[in-house]
Amino acid sequence: MYPFFFYFFATVLILAALTVVLARNPIYSVLSLVVVIFSLASIFILLEAFFVGVILLLVYAGAVLVLFLFVVMLLNLNKEEVARVKQSRLRPLGFLVGTAFLAELFWVIKASSLAETTSPGSIRGTIETIGRILFTDYLLPFELTSFLLLAAVIGIVSLTKGILKS
Amino acid sequence: MTSPFALSHCLLLSGILFAIGLVGVTTSRNVLKILLSLELLLNAANLSFVSFSRYHNDYAGQLVVFFVMLVAAAEVAIGLAIVVLMYRSAKTIQADDLRDLRW
Numbered sequence: 001m002y003p004f005f006f007y008f009f010a011t012v013l014i015l016a017a018l019t020v021v022l023a024r025n026p027i028y029s030v031l032s033l034v035v036v037i038f039s040l041a042s043i044f045i046l047l048e049a050f051f052v053g054v055i056l057l058l059v060y061a062g063a064v065l066v067l068f069l070f071v072v073m074l075l076n077l078n079k080e081e082v083a084r085v086k087q088s089r090l091r092p093l094g095f096l097v098g099t100a101f102l103a104e105l106f107w108v109i110k111a112s113s114l115a116e117t118t119s120p121g122s123i124r125g126t127i128e129t130i131g132r133i134l135f136t137d138y139l140l141p142f143e144l145t146s147f148l149l150l151a152a153v154i155g156i157v158s159l160t161k162g163i164l165k166s
Numbered sequence: 167m168t169s170p171f172a173l174s175h176c177l178l179l180s181g182i183l184f185a186i187g188l189v190g191v192t193t194s195r196n197v198l199k200i201l202l203s204l205e206l207l208l209n210a211a212n213l214s215f216v217s218f219s220r221y222h223n224d225y226a227g228q229l230v231v232f233f234v235m236l237v238a239a240a241e242v243a244i245g246l247a248i249v250v251l252m253y254r255s256a257k258t259i260q261a262d263d264l265r266d267l268r269w
Contacts, residue, residue, distance in 0.1 A: 006175070010175075010179050013179065013183065014179075014182055014183070014186070017182075017183055017186045017187070017206055018186060020186075020190065020199075020202055020203065020206060021186055021187075021189055021190035021193075021194070021199075021203060021206075026196060026198045026199060026202075029198070029199055029202050030198075030202065033202055033205060033206075036206065036209070037209070040209055040212075040213060043176075043179075043213065044213075044216055047176070047216050047217060047220045048220065049216045049219065049220065049228050049231075051228065051232075052212075052216060052228050052231045052232060055232065055235060056209075056212075056235065059239055060205075060209075060235075063239065064205070064238070064239060064242050067242060067243065067246055068198070068201075068202065068242070068246065071198070071246045071249060071250060072198060074250065075249075075250070075253050075259060090192065090193065091193045093192070094188075094189050094192035094193035095189055095193070097188060097189070097192060098185040098186070098188050098189035098192075099185070101181075101184070101185050101188060102181060102182065102185040105177075105178075105181040105184075105185075106178065106181070109174050109177055109178060109181070121220060121221060121222065121223030121224075122223065123219070123220065123223050123224075123225060125216075125219070125225065125228045129225065130225065130228060130229065130232070133225050133229060134229060134232070138229050141233060145233060145236045145237075148236065148237065148240055149236065149239075149240055151240075152239075152240035152243055152244055153243075155244055155247075156243055156244060156247045159244075159247045159248065159251060160247050160250065160251070
């Protein structure tokens with residue numbers, strides 16, 4: 001049962017990721033990123049990383065993508081602006097880089113001993129275990145992220161309100 | 167309950183996701199789509215962190231994913247604010263149209 005779900009969500013993930021990159025309209029890109037996030041969260045839960053999967057859903061699908069959608073609609077791009085997207089001259093080069101990266105990665109995974117690692121560990125990333133480690137061993141990084149978020153908030157407010165200009 | 171799919175499959179999926187994101191970042195001209203492809207890149211890295219954490223019996227990978235998500239949220243908020251400002255002042259969101267600093 002588990003491998004079936006894994007390959008199902010993996011297929012959905014790859015198709016939706018391709019739609020994110022290839023769609024012309026940014027709204028379709030954002031909406032297929034929602035599908036990417038949902039299938040990625042399902043794969044996290046199959047890997048028994050429950051906390052991270054739920055946080056992914058809450059933070060990304062709940063906040064980040066709504067922000068994206070909000071900005072796409074706020075900018076209110078007219079039809080010409082969307083249709084005017086002519087393809088970059090460097091587009092074939094980009095596809096070449098992507099394919100080369102993928103081939104290299106495939107070769108590395110094939111050559112390494114990782115391919116034999118089939119037995120997963122016994123850890124379960126529940127809220128209790130992750131929270132316990134987060135508030136003991138990783139307390140300082142956790143507190144420092146609050147400074148990062150504070151800096152981000154101050155930066156956004158000063159950017160959009162133009163405090164620095166006046 | 168053990169999950170029978172191999173670690174290499176998870177890593178391959180993460181690599182495919184990263185390659186798609188890389189193509190998106192290098193080929194798209196719309197700034198919003200570049201930001202969306204950056205999200206794909208970050209999530210590909212997250213997937214490989216979680217699968218290594220699962221197969222190596224170490225919680226550190228999942229904690230790193232938590233921090234990566236926090237940084238990604240801050241990055242998206244700042245990036246979108248910059249896109250809105252860019253649209254206000256330059257009336258475009260195509261990266262190629264910003265050529266004021268071009269010699």
